Amino acid sequence: MSAIIRRELKLNLKSMLIWAFTVGGLGFICILMYTSMEGEVMEMADSFSQMGAFSDAFGMSTLSIATITGFFATEVGTVHGLGSAMFAAFFASSMLSKEEDGHTGEFLFSLPVSRSKVITAKGCAILVHLILFTVICGLFYVMGFAALGEEIPGKEMIRFLACMFLMNTEIATISYLISATSSKTRMGLALGVSLIIYTYDIMGRVIPSMKDYLFIGPFSYVNASEIFAHIDAPKYSFLIASMVILLTISGTFITYTRKDLAS
Amino acid sequence: MEDVIRIQNLTKHYGKKRGVEDVSFEVRKGEIFGFIGPNGAGKSTTIRSMLGFIRYDSGSIKILGMDAVKDHENILRDVGYMPSEALFYPAMKVSDVIRYAADARKKDCSKEAEKLCERLQVDTSKKIRELSLGNRKKVSIVCAMQHRPEIFIFDEPTGGLDPLVQNTFFELIKEYVNEGATCILSTHILPEVRKHCDRAAIMRDGHLIKTDTVESLIHSTAKSVKLTADGKTEEYMFSGDINDLIRELSLKHVENICIEDPSLEDMFMHFYEGGKDNK
Structure with missing residues (x-):
């Protein structure tokens, strides 16, 4: 099993680094842009916070974007949320199906490893890469704050990244289940699902009648403005996230251990 | 002679399509067993059922006395399988693929791998994506043989191999078989069966129609x-x-x-x- 984990880590390292440097780098640039935009942002902050549902959707009514924390939460929160969700979907959606899609399944499954161990090993590789991705992005954000000489909101930053990691894990497990059910890589489907989930959250924040159901989606507990403003995540959102992770992992094991491998 | 593989009444359907039906045969220790049939006859379905790639509908498969479903992982420790396509991860180097297969078996196969690479003239420094079909097949042979398994299963092994490498390949099989291994050779190249196999089974339309020694098949009443x-x-x-x-x-x-x-x-x-x- 460790051989599979090592191979997957090595094989996907470059791809993970590209994603992490892209998302983290974008966040870093966003933070640096704060100083050059500080004056204009001050003027815009009031009007942005009074745009009703639109302000709610992007958290601008919760925190002022005139502050570095508010600017970070609004801008980088969106970039990291979307970027990391797409990375998780992209990465996990091909993890199992690529063996059948690339016709390497016969080689892999002729080795003395059960399918359960393959699922576990590849799942571990996904988890490690998600952790590394989150840490690298976090370092970029810390560097951004440090470059501006601003105080780093440590606790909030850790909570923000931890929630993002949980959301990424949730998206990854959904994508992993998609990967287990198909013998072709369904990257488009997985990316589509992550974007639908994101859109659901935006709609939930714009349409008042949907607000009560926000907790179902994983983006409900990663709203950076709420995290930095110390507002609790919607009730049951973490419970739902845990249930989704558990169910999709169980589904992955049940599906993949019973399916006929395509030749 | 002791049976190392015993298949009884194996049946597998792919939805409404036929896979194999009521296939039964045994492979004895130390023999080279030919598995003959045209494409779509059910050879691969039988092999894939033996290796646990697919779940069969009914029947039983015992390999080295173990159940192919329940003891799947233990069985694979003692089996060296060479798939017909011989596809690996394109970005990996040949040496990494060979080491990966050994690591997955938790065995140090470096000496045997080195010997096999030398005899088959495998360039281990190349990346898989740079290899021709014949060279990929050679890597596949190394991966199937390096851990010196008790049973070899080769699916159309010689396609793409030049005649010299084919000779080396059969020499290697005979060496391992002389040391007690057993070999199943699934092929539609009949001269290979005639030249190298002790017994053979003929598959047609998902059914096993004849199992006998190659000699008897030729000198049968027909x-x-x-x-x-x-x-x-x-x-x-x-x-x-x-x-x-x-x-x-x-x-x-x-x-x-x-x-x-x-x-x-x-x-x-x-x-x-x-x-x-x-x-």
Whole structure:
């Protein structure tokens, strides 16, 4: 099993680094842009916070974007949320199906490893890469704050990244289940699902009648403005996230251990 | 001789499509067993069921006394399988693939791998994506043999290999078999079966139609008849009581006749066509 984990880590390292440097780098640039935009942002902050549902959707009514924390939460929160969700979907959606899609399944499954161990090993590789991705992005954000000489909101930053990691894990497990059910890589489907989930959250924040159901989606507990403003995540959102992770992992094991491998 | 593989009443359907039906045969320790049949006959389905790639509908498969479903992982420790496609991860180097296969078995196979690479002339520094089919097949042979398994299963192994490497490949098989290993050779290249196999099974349309020693398959009761009689020339396989054939021939004005044991190719066609030319 460790051989599979090592191979997957090595094989996907470059791809993970590209994603992490892209998302983290974008966040870093966003933070640096704060100083050059500080004056204009001050003027815009009031009007942005009074745009009703639109302000709610992007958290601008919760925190002022005139502050570095508010600017970070609004801008980088969106970039990291979307970027990391797409990375998780992209990465996990091909993890199992690529063996059948690339016709390497016969080689892999002729080795003395059960399918359960393959699922576990590849799942571990996904988890490690998600952790590394989150840490690298976090370092970029810390560097951004440090470059501006601003105080780093440590606790909030850790909570923000931890929630993002949980959301990424949730998206990854959904994508992993998609990967287990198909013998072709369904990257488009997985990316589509992550974007639908994101859109659901935006709609939930714009349409008042949907607000009560926000907790179902994983983006409900990663709203950076709420995290930095110390507002609790919607009730049951973490419970739902845990249930989704558990169910999709169980589904992955049940599906993949019973399916006929395509030749 | 002890049976190392025992398949009983194996049946597998892919939805409404036939896979294999009621297949039963045994492979004995130390033999090279040919598994013959045209494409779609069910050879790969049988092999894939043995290796746990697919779940079969009914029947049982015992390999080295273990159940192919329950003890799947333990069985694979003692099996070296070479798939027909020989596809690996394109970005990996040959040496990494060989080491990966050994690591997955938690074995240090470096000496054996080195020996095999030398004999098969495998360039371990290349990346998989740079290899031709023949070279990928050589890597596949190394991966299947380096841990010195008790059972080898080769699916169409020689396609893409040049004649020299084919010879080395069969030499290696014979060396391992002489040391006690068993080999299943799934192929539709009949001269390979005739030259290297002790026994063979013939598959047709998902059914096992004959299992016997290669010698017996060739010298079975079926005879190849080439006949010129009453101004007509005929060629057919005859199975049954030879006296019936003589009685039948006595009614004709025979100008020329040749009755002989069929070649393995003739036998195969005879079984494959369901004896439609059979008299």
